[in-house]
Amino acid sequence: MTRFIAVVVAAVAFTSACQTNPVRVTDESIAVRDAQLAALKPWRARGSIAVDSKEQGVVNATFAWDVNDNGFDIRLIGPLGLKTFRVVEDQQGAVLSGDGEEYSGESAELLLLDALGVRIPLVNMQDWVVGLQGSAKTATRDRRGRIKKMLVTDVDQTRWNVNFESYAKVDDLDLPKRIAVSGDGVEIKLSINNWSQPQTVDTDRLLIPTAELN
Numbered sequence: 001m002t003r004f005i006a007v008v009v010a011a012v013a014f015t016s017a018c019q020t021n022p023v024r025v026t027d028e029s030i031a032v033r034d035a036q037l038a039a040l041k042p043w044r045a046r047g048s049i050a051v052d053s054k055e056q057g058v059v060n061a062t063f064a065w066d067v068n069d070n071g072f073d074i075r076l077i078g079p080l081g082l083k084t085f086r087v088v089e090d091q092q093g094a095v096l097s098g099d100g101e102e103y104s105g106e107s108a109e110l111l112l113l114d115a116l117g118v119r120i121p122l123v124n125m126q127d128w129v130v131g132l133q134g135s136a137k138t139a140t141r142d143r144r145g146r147i148k149k150m151l152v153t154d155v156d157q158t159r160w161n162v163n164f165e166s167y168a169k170v171d172d173l174d175l176p177k178r179i180a181v182s183g184d185g186v187e188i189k190l191s192i193n194n195w196s197q198p199q200t201v202d203t204d205r206l207l208i209p210t211a212e213l214n
Contacts, residue, residue: 025145033145036173037130040197042068045129047192049076053118054185066198067126072108074122087112089122118186121160124152128162129192131176136162146174158184170195 044066051059061076071090078084085098089108096103096111105111113119127134131147139150146167152160160183168177175195181188 025141025143030145034132037132040130042197044196044198045192046194050189051118052187056117059116072126085115119184121154128179129176
């Protein structure tokens with residue numbers, strides 16, 4: 001009995017030590033992880049997105065999202081393939097195409113706002129989708145250095161709450177699996193099903209990975 005009590009006391013002491021001295025992620029480990037994530041370009045993410053707003057209700061789509069240092073190319077496909085949009089942005093501007101029409105402008109976000117009636121923070125989301133902090137000044141992280149949640153103030157002072165609900169192991173990196181974003185009267189849920197780093201091709205407009213869905 002005396003030995004049993006001693007073991008229990010030792011176990012309690014060990015548990016208390018773990019609680020009072022939790023493993024803390026260091027600035028150095030965060031910097032290493034962020035450098036690895038930033039070096040992923042070019043990357044392609046495929047998955048689904050749900051956008052819920054008071055004005056438009058819920059909009060669901062699947063997506064193929066390609067990003068490299070020159071810009072991004074996103075294809076959004078509505079339920080059952082009923083409607084497809086493609087939005088491309090680089091340093092020259094943005095182009096939105098769909099339903100046989102094509103529109104150009106300075107910002108992909110504004111073009112998509114006109115098309116869908118809701119704002120999606122595409123530029124910031126390029127960082128969030130790979131688990132980067134981006135313009136957020138602070139972020140809550142877990143013991144592995146992965147972001148759990150953060151508050152981002154956009155250039156127009158729109159505030160976005162970003163919650164990283166789950167991660168998936170891709171090669172040697174933990175990349176976001178599900179992300180929930182809310183702000184500006186909009187709730188956005190992203191689910192990433194597949195990551196890859198395809199070869200780039202020259203499309204004359206933007207050197208990007210092709211965004212074909214096959």
